Amino acid sequence: MNFQSAGKTLHLKKAPDDEAYWLSVRETMNPLYVNTQLVNTRRGPAPLVVREKVRELVDLSLSYELDEYEPFKEMKESGSSVEIRTLLADYFGAPADEIALTRNAMEGIATVLNGFVLKPGDEILATKFCYDSNLAILRQRALREEIAVKLVDLPFGPASEEEILTAFENAIGEKTKLISIPHVVARTGLVLPVKAISELARSRGIFTFVDGAHSAGHLDLRLEELGCDGYAACLHKWMYGPRGTGFLYIRKEQIPKVWPLFASWSDKPADSIEKFEEVGTVFKALPASIPEMISFNRKIGQAEKSARLRYLRDRWATRLRSHERIRLLTDIDAAPGSGFGGFVVEGMDAEDFANVLLEEFNIHVKAFEMEEDSSMKGIQLSPGLANTTEEIDSFVEATLAILARSHNSFSQAG
Known part of the structure; x- marks a missing residue:
């Protein structure tokens, strides 16, 4: 209809x-x-189907030798698996080798904002509408590494794509290496033109990173079409998944430019998205319910x-x-x-x-x-x-x- x-x-x-x-x-x-x-x-x-799946798996998740049993048999210690990464990749429109499972949006955000390679004197552009934790990470890094953080001045309320793009274009300087933006401004509902900002940034050799906590499952999007270099999201907000699940997307050619939060102990190469998944042991009942979450969302559309x-x-x-x-x-x-x-x-x-x-x-x-x-x-x-x-x-x-x-x-x- x-x-x-x-x-x-x-x-x-x-x-x-x-x-x-x-x-x-x-x-x-x-x-x-x-x-x-x-x-x-x-x-x-x-939804009930997700809650029931988690309840079903709680005892198994806490039992001895749980890796011997389905659905955990194919899952890594981080809770990730080929199936889960493929489901997320298909839903959000990206290759599976550009999607890493995380425990929440903040883990993906911290990975990129702390791990993207910068040197003293380099500059990061952000906005007043970035989540406060994101800005805290940037300011800590600025103090630690002598990099600059500049906030792009955007209107408080409605703003056209032209206004937003002009503000970013005017703010970009020779030292700008990273742009960090929210996809959706949670307080006002403003949707930033990620594709246009990403195109502008790429033309200047700048990495664009998007906080997708409020767009994943909320907007009808395809990551490959957005054109950003990185995107982090949780699955418990608008995908209605269990708390403690999320994902990080980084374009294949950009993966080597980002250090993982935890050093890879399995010798994953620098260009492997899986290097970001080595975070230690997690409660596997949570990521194991992601297939039910995806099914719930696909059934609705x-x-x-x-x-x-x-x-x-x-x-x-x-x-x-x-x-x-x-x-x-x-x-x-x-x-x-x-x-x-x-x-x-x-x-x-x-x-x-x-x-x-x-x-x-x-x-x-x-x-x-x-x-x-x-x-x-x-x-x-x-x-x-x-x-x-x-x-x-x-x-x-x-x-x-x-x-x-x-x-x-x-x-x-x-």
Whole structure:
């Protein structure tokens, strides 16, 4: 069936507004929320099939000589296997010899940001919207190795591809060797034009590294088409896999330029992606459930997932953006768009708004303040597949009620 989104016609197996279907998906996930949870940036509820697989394997994972039994027989100590790497490679559109299994996005991020070869005086470009842990790694390396870290100045809110590219082009210097960017700005939903940035960087001999924690399983993407040199992601957020699983992608010709976090004890060559998987013993019940996770996502379809997440975002953002006291930080007409959205309530502190919403309406949203710039603050929503349109509509009605109630104080302040 066809569905219109951001001015484009999508050919989908299931429409994003087919509520009977998406309620059936929710049933397979059985989220254990204690309130209406509209923030899913930390983790998503793993579907029952994944949870049951992990439970099934817990005892075996903790037993003696576990490597003698399936499904562990073909797995390395790190939990990786040819099957798992091939499944991830096929899903995300990259050769299997460019995909390494990791325990989370942070492990892949730390591998590249610490391991990419630099020398004193070299420069790394990042942004204010990079995850704070990513920036902490860069600053530690800057202190340790006398390299420079520069933050590219990007708009807080909607921004065109041209604006973003111009900002990076103006920031690149002769010493720039690495660009580190988030694919999706979690607070505002801005999707950075990774392909265009990567093309610009490659033309200058610069390595482009992408934090894909919020795009893997969220956007309909193919790594080979993105064109970046490296990409790290976790599988417990938008792929709905078990916590403690992730992957690192590095283009084949760039692998020798990155040192692994742990020295390879099996003499893997410098150009082998598997050198990044030698991290010691892991709890194998977690990666052993990745096939069930992939099957869950394939059954729904990534294009369908992405369209549903954008639909949920548009359902609240379209109604609220016309309110005089709401300033959207998200361009809901941009393509590709994410399911994230952010906004500012004029005349009301973000923390106060979030607290009232939770205490009086039992709805959880995220009040945020950017670590790099305290003037960048607001409210963020990131509904997931387990959320319903009824929950979205309840949030809108609660927001309108709060705004109406505080109208007098806002008018007097103005």
